[in-house]
Structures are given as C-alpha cells and as structure tokens.
Amino acid sequence: QCYTRNNDVYRGSTSTTQSGLTCQSWSSQYPHSHPFTPSNYSNSDLISNYCRNPGGVRNGPWCYTISSHHSWEYCNIQLCASPPSSTAESCYTGNGEFYHGTIRTAVGGLSCEPWSLFNTTFNNQTGNNFVKNYCRNPIGMVRNRPWCYTNSTTGQWKYCNVEKCIRLPISGSTYPLGSYHGEFYRGTENYARNGSVCQNWHSFNLTTSYATANHLMSNYCRNPLGSTRNHPWCFTDTLTRQWQYCNISRCNPLLIPTPAYPSPPFERIDTKTTCYTNNGEFYRGSISTTEKGQQCISWSSKSLVDSQFHQTNYSHPTLVSNYCRNVNGTKQKPWCYIHESNNKWQYCNIPKCN
Structure with missing residues (x-):
C-alpha cells in the first residue's frame, strides 16, 4: 500500500499512525472533536478508522488518534514512487496557498525560475512545498493566487497560468x-x-x-x-x-x-468628504492628489497589474478611479500610486478630521 502526495485517493485499510497509535473512527467525536465526518466529506471514503486525507487538506493519509494527548498524526503508509499523472493539480482553491501542482509557466508564457535561486524567508516555512520551479503562493503572502519568479537577477515575479477550481464548497x-x-x-x-x-x-x-x-x-x-x-x-x-x-x-x-x-457600508463615493478619521481606512472621498502635489494614477492602470492593490489583484469596491484610499488600513493614512513604471506611492493631501 502507498499514497500519492496531497491527494484524497488513498483507499487502503491501514489504521495506525507513524508512532503506532490507533486511529479514532471518523464518525466519532471522542476523544477529539473534528469537522471531518463522513457526512461532510462523502467522497472521501471515511470508513471506520482507516487512514485518509479528506479533501486533500494535508500532505498524506492521516487520522485522529484515540490518545487524548495526541490529536492527529500521519499514518504509517509509504509514499508511492511514481504518482500517476492524473493526480496533478491543474487548478487552485482559495488564494492558492495549498496549491502543490506542477504548473511552472507565468502569465504571458514566461518560464518560472527555480525557487532555490532566491534566498527568501518563506523558502523554509513548513507547508509551502517549494519544488523545482513550480508555481506557489507562500502561506501568509498577500498575493491572491499562485505565482513565481521570472527573473533571477531582478527578482521580478508574475502570476501563473493556473485556473481557479470551480467546485461546490x-x-x-x-x-x-x-x-x-x-x-x-x-x-x-x-x-x-x-x-x-x-x-x-x-x-x-x-x-x-x-x-x-x-x-x-x-x-x-x-x-x-x-x-x-x-x-x-x-x-x-x-x-x-x-x-x-x-x-x-x-x-x-x-x-x-x-x-x-x-x-x-462604504461602497458609495462621497465627494463632499475632505478629511479622514483614524487611519483613513473608511475614507471614501474623491481627492486624488498627494502631499507633494502629484496626481494619483488609476488603480486599474495596466502598469500596476503586478502590484498588490491593482483592481484585478485586489477585488475591493473602493478602488475607484484614482481616488486616495487606505484599503484594510495597511498604511498610516490614505495614499495612492503616483508612478506607472515602478509602483511608487505617496500619502495624499488629506487632513485628519478634528
């Protein structure tokens, strides 16, 4: 018996963990309560206490244990030597944090560079599964889907040609x-x-x-x-x-x-608003000039397509025209992009409300 990584396809009868603990039945909520019930995961074959990976949420078959001191563990099952190609992930869910497929081409047809060429803090984080030059979205990143580096010299990156999965949650x-x-x-x-x-x-x-x-x-x-x-x-x-x-x-x-x-409650543009409160997260006015007198550029500008707050990358209704904003309060007050070639930004010329 063996399993293929990150897939919900193992259907064997192993029911012990790597440390030798007996698995808890999937239909039981004792000693550990959990959401992975046969009714919630009807396609995952959650029979008895057999090791499974319902929904492909982990890297291999696992189970809850009957020990009150150990919630869950991976099972004592070997990884298959040659995973069948039909199990390759061709789409991602959520924002792609758990995408572990083998697509390695960015938007525009550019080839991805190997992750090993980049000395980044997330390369060694558990769960990111950086392999070769496959598209990924590191856990904790603010990007919205799998991406990769396309230039090892400049560190330039692009989103990947990976479609979002269409499935019923x-x-x-x-x-x-x-x-x-x-x-x-x-x-x-x-x-x-x-x-x-x-x-x-x-x-x-x-x-x-x-x-x-x-x-x-x-x-x-x-x-x-x-x-x-x-x-x-x-x-x-x-x-x-x-x-x-x-x-x-x-x-x-x-x-x-x-x-x-x-x-x-904040989708409507209020052209009469001339000041902001707190950090300006809920400022919805139409001011579009910076403290240094420069004109803001549109949030939908094609040159910003790879920036975090471009309209296509950050689907938020307040990113309208070139109006100053502070989406989710990520900065100290309302701001905007002012340069189309290098994504430079400045704080806006808006006073704080008394």
Whole structure:
C-alpha cells in the first residue's frame, strides 16, 4: 500500500499512525472533536478508522488518534514512487496557498525560475512545498493566487497560468462574494484548515467594542474589519497567538446564490468628504492628489497589474478611479500610486478630521 502526495485517493485499510497509535473512527467525536465526518466529506471514503486525507487538506493519509494527548498524526503508509499523472493539480482553491501542482509557466508564457535561486524567508516555512520551479503562493503572502519568479537577477515575479477550481464548497461553510475577504462572514465554522480547533476570541483581551463590531462570538472563524488577511481565520493557540486560515470556501456565483448578508457600508463615493478619521481606512472621498502635489494614477492602470492593490489583484469596491484610499488600513493614512513604471506611492493631501 502507498499514497500519492496531497491527494484524497488513498483507499487502503491501514489504521495506525507513524508512532503506532490507533486511529479514532471518523464518525466519532471522542476523544477529539473534528469537522471531518463522513457526512461532510462523502467522497472521501471515511470508513471506520482507516487512514485518509479528506479533501486533500494535508500532505498524506492521516487520522485522529484515540490518545487524548495526541490529536492527529500521519499514518504509517509509504509514499508511492511514481504518482500517476492524473493526480496533478491543474487548478487552485482559495488564494492558492495549498496549491502543490506542477504548473511552472507565468502569465504571458514566461518560464518560472527555480525557487532555490532566491534566498527568501518563506523558502523554509513548513507547508509551502517549494519544488523545482513550480508555481506557489507562500502561506501568509498577500498575493491572491499562485505565482513565481521570472527573473533571477531582478527578482521580478508574475502570476501563473493556473485556473481557479470551480467546485461546490461544503454546505454551511462558505462566505459571500460581497464580503470580498470574508469580513462579513457570520457562520459558525470553528476549525482551521489544518484541522486545529479555533480558540475563543475572548481569550485574547479584545475590547468589547471591537469584538461586538466584528461579531467575534465564541470561537467562530472571522476576518475583522481592518485586518490585512484575505480570508476568515482564527487563533489556534492562546499562548503563542498562532493563527490559521479557516476551512471555508468562497462562494462561486455561478453555482451558489449569494446569501443575504449585509452589504458593506462604504461602497458609495462621497465627494463632499475632505478629511479622514483614524487611519483613513473608511475614507471614501474623491481627492486624488498627494502631499507633494502629484496626481494619483488609476488603480486599474495596466502598469500596476503586478502590484498588490491593482483592481484585478485586489477585488475591493473602493478602488475607484484614482481616488486616495487606505484599503484594510495597511498604511498610516490614505495614499495612492503616483508612478506607472515602478509602483511608487505617496500619502495624499488629506487632513485628519478634528
């Protein structure tokens, strides 16, 4: 018996982990509660306590253990020597953090450079799976889909020719397209993508007003307004404040009707607004000049296609025309791009409200 990496195709009967522990039955919630039930993953053959990789969420077959001291472990199964080509990933889910396919061509037909040529901090991070010159999106990056370096001298990068998967997400575990990055997700999912149980938000000394405004209830996955993260998430460790993205898919408008969630209250342009509050995250005016008197360029400018906040890379309704913005409060106050060749930016000529 063997398995192919990152796939939900192993159907053997092994039921012990690499350390010799017996697996917990998938239909049981004791001693470890979890979301990987036969009803939630009906196509993953979750029979008895046999090792599986439901949804392909991990690098190989695994299981929860019957030991209360060990939540889950990989199983004692060997990796197949030659994975069949039919299992190669040709599309990605979410923002591509868990894409481990073999596509290595960037948009425009450019060939990807090997990751080993670049001394980056994420090369050694667990879970990024950097192999050869295959397209990836390192965990924690703000980019929206798999990408690669295309020039080892300049460090230039491009998004890859990888399509987004079109599939129905698990019922009850979706957030609407109108939420952009899940800011208005109000569901009850409380597990991270790696299977960890979310911790209660109130264990992290959050102010009552902040928790109320962002509906931080119990240990449910959320993405608070102002967060730079692009998907609902939760804390998984109260001591280290470690966090993980949650096991929630973004709704596909062609397959699932958008639920009746509240629309963001800041889509309308207010031409009368001449100042900003706090860090300007909710400034919606039409000022388009910088503190140095330079004219802002449009957020949809073709020269910005590889920048983080180009309209096609950062689908947010407030990036209109060339108006000053501070999306998700990533900078100290409203700003804009001012140069089309090198993505230079400046703070805008907007006073803070009294």
